[in-house]
Amino acid sequence: MFAMLMGLKSIAPRELQGRLGKDGLAVFDLNARQAWLKARVPGAVNLAPDFDATALPAERTTPLVFYCSNPLCRKAPNAARRVEKLGYTDVRVMSAGITGWMSAGLATDSGS
Numbered sequence: 001m002f003a004m005l006m007g008l009k010s011i012a013p014r015e016l017q018g019r020l021g022k023d024g025l026a027v028f029d030l031n032a033r034q035a036w037l038k039a040r041v042p043g044a045v046n047l048a049p050d051f052d053a054t055a056l057p058a059e060r061t062t063p064l065v066f067y068c069s070n071p072l073c074r075k076a077p078n079a080a081r082r083v084e085k086l087g088y089t090d091v092r093v094m095s096a097g098i099t100g101w102m103s104a105g106l107a108t109d110s111g112s
Helices: 013-019 033-038 075-085 097-103
Strands: 026-029 064-067 091-093
Touching: 013 097, 064 075, 064 097, 075 091
Parallel strands: 026 064, 064 091
Antiparallel strands: none
């Protein structure tokens, strides 16, 4: 996947679905709040691209997954690179984005 070429670990939508609710996994959606309200990975937290590091789990070994809209979107890879520089050790990007998640027929959350 494109994210892997940029030195980032990636995760496929179905693999992420299998990991939801396990190992303290934290999932972050970098899409605009309006898009997050419409459809998101279940349990995903909405983050602005210029997020404050205090929005992240304190434990730097917490598994983190970032995604945005689609494989061409740069917000999730940029966020993943930023948190790696902050010392987080288990960081992945779902480069398929929410469009890939929905194309795979996976359930979404919506609303606030």
